[in-house]
Amino acid sequence: MINLYKSYPALPGVMLGIVLAGCAGTSNNYRSPVIEQGTAAPAGSVPPPAKPQQPATSGGVPPPRSQSTTAQPAAVVALLDRAEQQANSGDLDAAAVTLERAIRIDPRNPVLWHHLATLRLAEGEAVEAEQLAAKSNSLAAGNYSLQARNWELIADARRHRGDVAGSRSAEQRARALGSR
Amino acid sequence: MAKRRKRRRSKSRKKTVRRRSILTRILLILAIALAGYLVYLDYQVRHQFDGKRWSLPARVYARPLELYAGLPLTPEQLSVELSALHYRSVPSPRQAGDVSRNRNRFHVISRSFVHWDGREDSHNVQLTIVEGSIQRLVDGRTGQAISLVRLDPVIVGSFYPAHNEDRVLVKLEDVPLELTSALIAVEDRGFYRHHGIAPLSILRALLANIRAGDVVQGGSTLTQQLVKNFYLTSARTLTRKLNEAIMALLLEWHYDKDEILEAYLNEVYLGQDGNRAVHGFGLASHFYFERPLNELSIEQFALLVGLVKGPSYYNPRRHPERARERRNLVLDVMADLGLIGVDEAARLKSRKLGVSRYHRKATNTFPAFLDLVRRQLRRDYREEDITTEGLRIFTTLDPQAQWQLEQVLGSRLTRLEQGRGLPADSLQGAAVVTSIQGGEVLALAGDRKPKFAGFNRALDAHRQVGSVIKPAVYLTALEQPADYTLATLLDDTQLTWEAPNGDAWSPSNYDRQFHGTVPLYRSLAHSYNIATARLGLDLGLSTIVSTLKRLGVDAELRPYPSLVLGAAELSPLQVTQMYQTLASGGFRTPIRAIRAVLTADETPLQSYPLRVTAAVAPAPAYLVTTALRYAVREGTGRSLYRVLPERMDIAGKTGTTDDLRDSWFAGYTGDRLAVVWVGRDDNQSTGLTGSTGALLVWRDLFGRFGEQGVLQSALEGIEYQRIDTTTGLLGDNGCEDSVELPFIQGSAPLEAAPCMRGGSALQRPVDWFKELFE
Secondary structure: OOOOOOHHHHHHHHHHHHHHHHHHOOOOOOOOOOHHHOOOOOOOOOOOOOOOOOOOOOOOHHHHHOOOOOOOOOOHHHHHHHHHHHHHOHHHHHHHHHHHHHHHOOOOOOHHHHHHHHHHOOOOOOHHHHHHHHHHOOOOOOOOOHHHHHHHHHHHHHHHHHHHHHHHHHHHHHHHHHHH | OHHHHHHHHHHHHHHHHHHHHHHHHHHHHHHHHHOOOOHHHHHHHHHHOOOOOOOOOOOEOOOEEEEOOEEEHHHHHHHHHHHHOOEEEOOOOOOOOOEEEEEEEEEOOOEEEEOOOOOEOEEEEEEEEEEEEEEEEEEEEOEEEEOEEEOOOOOEEEOOOOOOOOOOOOOOOOOOOHHHHHHHHHHOOOOOOOOOHHHHHHHHHHHHHHHHHOOOOOOOOOOHHHHHHHHHHOOOOOOHHHHHHHHHHHHHHOOOHHHHHHHHHHHHHEEEEEEEEHHHHHHHHHHHHHHOOOOHHHHHHHHHHOOOOOOOOOOOOOOOHHHHHHHHHHHHHHHHOOOHHHHHHHHHOOOOOOOOOOOOOOOEEHHHHHHHHHHHHHHHOOOHHHHHHHEEEEOOOHHHHEEEEEEEEHHHHHHHHHOOOOOOOOEEEEEEEEEEEOOOOEEEEEEOOOOOOOOOOOOOOOOEEEEHHHHHHHHHHHHHOOOOOOOEEEEEOOOEOOOOOEEEEEOOOOOOOEEEEEEHHHHOOOOOEEEEHHHHHHHHHHHHHHHHHHHOOOOOOOOOOOHHHOOOOOOOHHHHHHHHHHHOOEOOOOOOOOOEOOOOOOOEEOOOOOEEEEEHHHHHHHHHHHHHHHHHOOOOOOEEEEEEEEOOOOOEEEEEOHHEEOOOOOOEOEEEEEEEEOOOOOOOOHHHHHOHHHHHHHHHHHEEEEOOOOOOOOOOEEEEEEEEEEOEEEEOOOOOEEEEEEOOOOOOOOOOOOOOOHHHOOOOOOHHHHHOOO
């Protein structure tokens, strides 16, 4: 009649807890996603400010702004802490739901997407994990350590699916980023 | 003789024996029949009591509002949300559901609530709103900072079974003692002592009634009343009375008093709301006072208890005087029994009834959105389960966004009709608003009259989309960075395409002009048809169809050349899915209206987790978004900025179909995507283009939404170059018309335009810069 809540063969929560803690899960080492502008615009061609009074001229659309870092999302930190606790106690589903809640508050925070990817991989959802890690990367411009972790995760996910060659190339990308 | 006598005697003895045995048999049969009947009644009693006792409608909730420092929110929005939740405005909050407001400062005691991911406790919280966002959030008692408070969600509707029964189930342990003791005092004082029926209490009731000169006590026990409501028809016959008594005894034999009391509290009939019967104290509390049972005061409990005797006769809205007398009588009984003090009773008796104004509880506050929820539920549940299992459905609806959409759609269409001399109510409209990254439906309109539960245009009106489809063509091109960039010059001159059957197709621009060679981004921004058609034909129609499928367009698309100019019939929801993928950087997220479903006893049943699929690489999606930003800065969407602030970053596309039948606008900011359609149900001309119709609705809407997040932040693999738009080559301020455009790394032109200062000898600045360090 009604299909019951899907139960996943969960990996040991402790393992995940370590992963989460290592990835800035607590308020102490939580880092907001700092977007370094270096890669966006080549040196020597800093985009001019938009011309506010003349939008119809070819002054162009304003170039990308870096994300505001003034509003420190204490709410997000609290939810990350909770997600970590839930993951540590083995409740991966609950941890994922908490992370989704955090993503609703701070949808462009690549750290949150990375954690969600980690959880999905721990739940054995390798395909989903890889997509989420890619999503995290698309929001993590300039944050090379996070990008490297995402590629490591993608390598794990591909290995999990039996894609050895894909896994190896992901590992290489992780290493290349790690050395930057 | 003796023999005869003997024989006679034995004959008569035989007769007696036979007579006795007949009697025994009859008695036996009767006993068996009675036993069988008892077994039958017993089965009935237990079957219904153990099984599913009630058909419970599914309850549909909006998203709960999360309060945290930094949340964009105006004091008015918070006030509106709290009043939709029926929080009480008080000078000084004391209990859950109380709020006080001093201009931009709020003190709220939130309600405890079981959400899909667990219980959120009540919080005593003070907050200050400064310049449109929450500045501080502190505990109202300790003054310590609080990071996050989640309010209870607004109920947006219910899915009722055919017979329109409704309940808000309560658990006995959650029911305040004042209510149960008042109920027992008035309805069945011997409840905890009798075995289901109480002959003496009938007598006692009679005496009490004589003493009071009014009927203050009924003769039947709570158990009998429950049996009557639960199992029997309302026919007043002797057999029914007998059945009632037997079943009451059986019920008491099988179940303990608390179970029976709890069932009674949820079953008793307490009023009528249109064709919806109000059963149980839980629903009655919402029906009469608009708040949960545990937030009522003693005289309000007394009023509800008084209603048991005759909900229609004592209806506090229709007969407030009768209801007051009845309530005060209950308070007197409570004082008599020492449940409350005599002074307190006197004080409570002087209070107002406190009943809320009756407004018909429309089962369809947001019919178009509920329609979407129901369709998404039907994929996973049977219709019967949706209406009877008491499912708790947590949706994505943002009531604030929904109200704003409802306000702007109808009023804008009316203004359009008045301004253009169109007949009143000739225009129709539909709109979908989603969150960019989560793909959650925040608001939905399927008709210009938001309460109208008819044709749901947002889902079911499949209309020609016109230029709204074009981003898919340009995306297909930009996915081939070796051949196409935003600076690539396209040919917008006369085109005649000959079909294999000899038919000729010759598209024209909206302004009937040819624009020569135009940079690709500008061709999309200005929605040039001929350049787009040529581009589409060069790319191949099947490639474009497959791009549309990847973007999530779930519809039959015929690969005719006119497809690239929008000869496809899509619903606003389908267009939303397409733009969702573009707006979220190429990651397709199925558009969701539901977050999770719980059973009536709060067990998680199903969740609809956030899923993303990398449908398009982030870089080409980024380039399309840039071109769509140009569309609103300098192209077909530029009238947006006549009203909206410059700092609001928007990417958007207009769409207009032949003879101005359909007016579309699809646009997104950093936070939200909205697709608006305006047209006529009879598919006649509206006289509106995308920018003179749908765009204005969109503009009104985002004017209400206010500040929006960053639309484009930096993306790995994207570099910016200044381009001379005349040649499509590298340019600088020395060129008459140059723009800074993003390129997929390595795809920017290497050659400098002649207008560039220092001439064409200059290398790419980035290479020149690099060489300095090499």
